[in-house]
Amino acid sequence: MKVQEKSDRLIISEQSDFEPKHIFECGQAFRWEKELDNSYTIVANKRVINVSKLNDEIIIKNSNKEDFNEIWKDYFDIDTDYSQIKSKLNNDDIMKKAIEFGTGIRILNQQEYEMIISFIISANNRIPMIKKVISNLSKKFGDFIQEYNSKKYYSFPSIERLANADVEKVAECKAGFRSERIILASQKIIQDKDIVYNLKSKTYDEGLEYLKTYKGIGDKVANCILLFSMKQFATFPVDVWVRRVMQTLYVPNTAKDLEIRKFAENKFKDLSGYAQQYLFFYARENDIGK
Incomplete structure (x- = not known):
């Protein structure tokens, strides 16, 4: 990863597995607004930033290198290698499609x-x-x-x-x-x-x-x-979209939420939380089970 500071913005290159839409629209955060140019304005840690991606470069406006190193690097979970996570999860056709669809998801570290x-x-x-x-x-x-x-x-x-x-x-x-x-x-x-x-x-x-x-x-x-x-990645939250995708693609349509969660936690183990995010985004964006 390379971070350059230019005027009021940071330009981050050589950073894989980062797509603003995937990160902010996968149900994990609420203090974002999608702008007309498809960038995202975020409020977190008493800061306001605007995040976008152009080609292979991540652009963070209204910030500087000091804030990136002290706040945003951890917030965006930059040090985690998501290629390894996806490789371990990519063990059936359903997860393969979900991961390909939401390949740029990162689980934020929020307060x-x-x-x-x-x-x-x-x-x-x-x-x-x-x-x-x-x-x-x-x-x-x-x-x-x-x-x-x-x-x-x-x-x-x-x-x-x-x-x-x-x-x-x-x-x-x-x-x-x-x-x-x-x-x-x-x-x-x-x-x-x-x-x-x-x-x-x-x-x-x-x-x-x-x-x-x-x-x-x-x-x-x-x-x-x-x-x-709280970095508890062995958990698998079940909401309406996760219930639909699981009942449609993995378990009987009569399965209750607790049964779905236990099935997923047994299947995905300590990566269950990551699996949930890929499946949630995949299900909601494609109206699976609706």
């Missing part, structure tokens, strides 16, 4: 607290609405970051701001019945800070059991949190 709150919001919700609620919460309770391309951007709210928020004010952000859950979760994270920020070092089962003690977190939400912020 634990933000993922807990974001996926509580995601329960029984559509992605456009999830993004809207998070944007509203950030505008009302977060800190102003900057104006970029004529739009104002705000950081994800601090844990303290949401823990002390009035439920009515949270509800104004269109969070609905999730408003109380957001506040309670924030309070619990403050109380259990030492537990939450050490789940990466715990077993998958320990992490799953702990997260399900939160109001509004069941199997699917807990597994998403474990996968997208």
Whole structure:
């Protein structure tokens, strides 16, 4: 990988397995907007960047080498060799097609607290609405970051701001019945800070059991949190699209979510989370099972 800094942008070359559309539209993140030029503007880590790909070069605007080395290299999981992961997963025709379709997926390293709150919001919700609620919460309770391309951007709210928020004010952000859950979760994270920020070092089962003690977190939400912020790659979150692709291509159409998850975790082992991302993107973009 080569990183060059030119004016307000970084140009990254010799980096394989990186496609912005695959990364941001595979269900793992919500603070992105697709622009008219097919680039993606991202808010993360109290920064605003714009990411695109031209030929074989990745372009990150509104950033510099220091931020890349300290923030974005880890955020985009640059040091992980996805060619090895894909080689190990590529053991049947279904996965081969899914991997070819979403070849540029990378699982982002996102902040634990933000993922807990974001996926509580995601329960029984559509992605456009999830993004809207998070944007509203950030505008009302977060800190102003900057104006970029004529739009104002705000950081994800601090844990303290949401823990002390009035439920009515949270509800104004269109969070609905999730408003109380957001506040309670924030309070619990403050109380259990030492537990939450050490789940990466715990077993998958320990992490799953702990997260399900939160109001509004069941199997699917807990597994998403474990996968997208806690490096628990042996998990296989099952949502509507994953259920459809698995019932269509792998298991009987009567299989329940727990059966699907156990089947996948047994089949894909410690790479189950990566398999889930390829299958999710493949299923949703191709309306498999719909």
